[in-house]
Structure formats: structure tokens, C-alpha cells
Amino acid sequence: MTIEMPRMRQQFAAQAVIEELLRQQSRTPPRTGFGRFFGYSPLGADSLSWYQGAQGEIVVGAILDGMPPEWMVFHAVPIGTKGADIDHLIIGPGGVFTINTKHHRDKAVWVAGRTLMVSGQKQPHIRNSEFEAKRVTKMLAERMPQLAPAQPVLALVSPKSLSIKKPSETVKVLTAGSLRRWLLARPAVMSAAEALELAAIFDDPATWPPATLPPTENAQERFDALTREVRSARVRRTLWKLLGVVAVAALLVLVGPQLIAALMTYLSSPRG
Structure with missing residues (x-):
């Protein structure tokens, strides 16, 4: 054949x-x-x-x-x-x-x-x-x-x-x-x-x-699936970075005033 x-x-x-x-x-x-x-x-x-x-x-x-x-x-x-x-x-x-x-x-x-x-x-x-x-x-x-x-x-x-x-x-x-x-x-x-x-x-x-080399079976479909995984991973990394930024900003809002007050107290206190 x-x-x-x-x-x-x-x-x-x-x-x-x-x-x-x-x-x-x-x-x-x-x-x-x-x-x-x-x-x-x-x-x-x-x-x-x-x-x-x-x-x-x-x-x-x-x-x-x-x-x-x-x-x-x-x-x-x-x-x-x-x-x-x-x-x-x-x-x-x-x-x-x-x-x-x-x-x-x-x-x-x-x-x-x-x-x-x-x-x-x-x-x-x-x-x-x-x-x-x-x-x-x-x-x-x-x-x-x-x-x-x-x-x-x-x-x-x-x-x-x-x-x-x-x-x-x-x-x-x-x-x-x-x-x-x-x-x-x-x-x-x-x-x-x-x-x-x-x-x-x-x-x-x-x-x-x-x-x-012999052809790779279902190459296009496998590549498309890999591309979806790559994009999904990229989205997840971006979301984690955004969450990190939000967490740091929230921490500064909560703790920032106390740190500033403590720093001002330290700077204004007499030191000999």
C-alpha cells in the first residue's frame, strides 16, 4: 500500500x-x-x-x-x-x-x-x-x-x-x-x-x-493547550503581584500613622 x-x-x-x-x-x-x-x-x-x-x-x-x-x-x-x-x-x-x-x-x-x-x-x-x-x-x-x-x-x-x-x-x-x-x-x-x-x-x-524526525501527533492542539497554560500562569502571577501591592498599601495605612508618631516622638525627645 x-x-x-x-x-x-x-x-x-x-x-x-x-x-x-x-x-x-x-x-x-x-x-x-x-x-x-x-x-x-x-x-x-x-x-x-x-x-x-x-x-x-x-x-x-x-x-x-x-x-x-x-x-x-x-x-x-x-x-x-x-x-x-x-x-x-x-x-x-x-x-x-x-x-x-x-x-x-x-x-x-x-x-x-x-x-x-x-x-x-x-x-x-x-x-x-x-x-x-x-x-x-x-x-x-x-x-x-x-x-x-x-x-x-x-x-x-x-x-x-x-x-x-x-x-x-x-x-x-x-x-x-x-x-x-x-x-x-x-x-x-x-x-x-x-x-x-x-x-x-x-x-x-x-x-x-x-x-x-517523525511528525508530532496533534501538534497544533497540544501547542494550543500549552499556550492556554502559559497565559493562565501569567494571569495568576499578575494577580499575586497586585495582591502584594494591595497588602503593602493596606499595611501602610494601618501601621503608617503609628510609625510616624513614634518617629516624631523619638526626634522631639531630648537626647544628651
């Missing part, structure tokens, strides 16, 4: 990251009743970065899924032999774009040519984005050589700031909020027929390297 492989269009945003997150999380001990009561995060130390990365890819995935129908998007496209993937791959009138998503909430991002810094720390985001586009361009040269090379894009989610001293010559660096407008402003370089032909190639699992 032949088993039909899932089409690439069936991949959902952040799928590869979510599956790795769930593998990491499976090694995290469950919270105790005490931890649940006081809102300790259910995420393990090794899971947090994967969870944040998934949140960023979901944001960008939603933006791309809302593009006009002449644009076709693929998520979590496998490349290489070590489980690496392209976060998002989109085809449209403006060409082919590989989109590398990075979630740097409240971080300052600085770009000068091939150098990218996040809160003063150098990161390989531009180099990695170039690599992804080169892999797709190589495939294009073999299948549809008349098409222009794939263009790499680095989409930053929720940075505190983005300062571009000198634009990268190879990678478009922008915030996720600017991504849709930028894509729609690209000049047309691909016909509708070419886009459909290329989408069929991208949709075929045989076009891409096979997965290095």
Missing part, C-alpha cells in the same frame, strides 16, 4: 518550531500544585526560546495568510539534512521570497550591511537568510530557470527599535508590521501561470528533503 505524503500547503505556521518545542517540553517535569497555584510558568528552561520563536512565526504566518489570493504561501518548509526549515516561503506577482522570522520583543536591533546586532549582541540572521534563499534559488535554476532568484527577507517581530545604518545588499530587513505593504509594492516579475506552476512544485513533498 502506498502512503501519500502530506502536501506542503498543509504545513501550518511555526510547525517545525512547535514540534521541537513539544519535544523539549516533554522532558520538563510537570508543575506541582503549589507551582500552579502561584502561577509558575509551565515552560521549561529549554522550552522558552522555542515558545517565543513559535509566537513570532505565528504572527508573520497570519500576515502572509492574509495576502491577496494571487500570493501563495508555504510554512515550515524543510531544507538541508539537519532539520532546518524556511519559516515562510511566498510566491506572488513580485517573485519568490524566503522569509526568516525573528521574535525580538522589546529588543533594539541594529543593521549595518551584513552585520546585525540585537541588544548589542551580533546575530547570524542575515547570513542564515541568505542561505535559505540560495537553497530555493538553486532549485529554481533546475526547475524553472527563467525565474528571478528568490529574495531573502528578515521579518522582525515586536522589536523595541530597528536602526538601519546601512541596508544589507542581499537581505531585506524590516518589521513584521511592514511586511505585507512591502511585498505588495514589489514590481510584477512573474505571471500567474508561472506562479501556479511553481506553487505545484513547492507543494510536492518530493521537492524538499525528507523530515529527519
